[in-house]
Amino acid sequence: MVHITIELLRKRSEHNDKVLYNLKEITLHQQHLHCIDKVLQRMCPELEWLYLQSNTIRKFENLRRLKRLKVLNISVNQLVRFEGMQTLESLEKLDVTANLIDDLLSAETLFNCYNLSDITMIGNPCTKYEDYRLYLIKTLPQLLVIDGVDITPPERQIAQTRGEDIVANIVRAQEERIAAGVFGSRPAWMDEEYEEDIGYVEPEGRKMGGDDIMDKGEKEVRRMKSETRQRIRSNPNAQCNEGKLDFRMFECDETGEECLQGSHFMLEVHTGKYLSMNFVDCEVYSDRVEVEVKGHLLRLLYGEEVDAAGANATMLSAVGKLRILAPKKNDVKVVSVRASIAPKRVPSNSTTVKRVKKHADEVLDFEKEYMQTIETKGELDSFSDVDSDLDLETDDEEMPGLI
Secondary structure (H helix, E strand, O other): OEOOOHHHHHHOOHHHOOOOOOOOEEEOOOOOEOOOOHHHHHHOOOOOEEEOOOOOOOOOOOOOOOOOOOEEEOOOOOOOEOOOOOOOOOOOEEEOOOOOOOEHHHHHHHOOOOOOOEEEOOOOHHHHOOOHHHHHHHHOOOOOEEOOEEOOHHHHHHHHHOHHHHHHHHHHHHHHHHHOOOOOOOOOOOOHHHHHHHOOOOOOOOOOOHHHHOOHHHHHHHHHHHHHHHHHHHOOOOOEEOOOOEEEEEEEOOOOOEOOOOOEEEEEEEOOOOOOHHHEEEEEOOOEEEEEEOOEEEEEEOOOOEOHHHOEEEEEOOOOEEEEEEEEOHHHHHHHHHHHHOOOOOOOOOHHHHHHHHHHHHHHHHHHHHHHHHHHHHHHHOOOOOOOOOOOOOOOOOOOOOO
């Protein structure tokens, strides 16, 4: 018998870095589970979406602590009645398609799920009861959609008017199935052809085969995707990002500082916090870098040759980042630098040389004029016999004295 364990929960929560206490969504379909174990509500109290379809679960149980649960899909199981969901006050959508629910009266236990607006029960024996839909409308007034069909105002009015008759019809239908000995068994629409398609057996040990019930069109799509993936992987010049990882590549110096026309290439890949290096594999080649995270390949081309032997990788697990530093080839760097600083040789008969010569002549003329000005000033200063009859002193009382 297969049970829900911590190991199984961590395996199915890789999208949340295997952290369970704040896990919002988990899918446990086709795990051959026979029951809902207590470890689910104890380890994942924040669940909002829970998918348990295609198992052999026979009873609603151990769900009362999932106060935030909004969507519960438990279709294609062996449930026979509703129970144990009175505390799921946040539940909005419930899917119990293709189960063995005969006890429609047990739907009263969903009355406290006052946010429940959508319920799907297609493929259950109780859907053949007379007034099945009207009973759900009367019992669960919060519902808006039943089996994918919106509830209309006339239906609500009829359910309210014929309330007692509807309940009597459901009770009578259940008693007839009990008397016939088929209450809780597989419905009549599960014929031999259906059994061959899904591998149905009696409740002692039904096992669903996902590949057997897969649509042929879906199989073809998966096959084409697999072939495309293999073709891309076999071509080393094809860039790809199978896991849709967030990454950033830029040029930098030897310390990893981003700069233009740097001597190194830096690749930063966000792999998720606290991811073990056992799930990461990276290879640096002369023209590309390949990083494989949990089997998903990320391949990027550098655009120029690098020194693969000098590359190094650092895993920053606290921030969930992988950094790969690869130096460029030295010969490529030297050539590019020399080409950028090499002087340009200009012919002697060019226009530039003529302009330089003209400018030099103008400078010489300016120097000559400047020297002549200095000589003239010196001659003026040499005159010593200059007299002046001007009296700079004054006795005027109205004029203030000099300070």
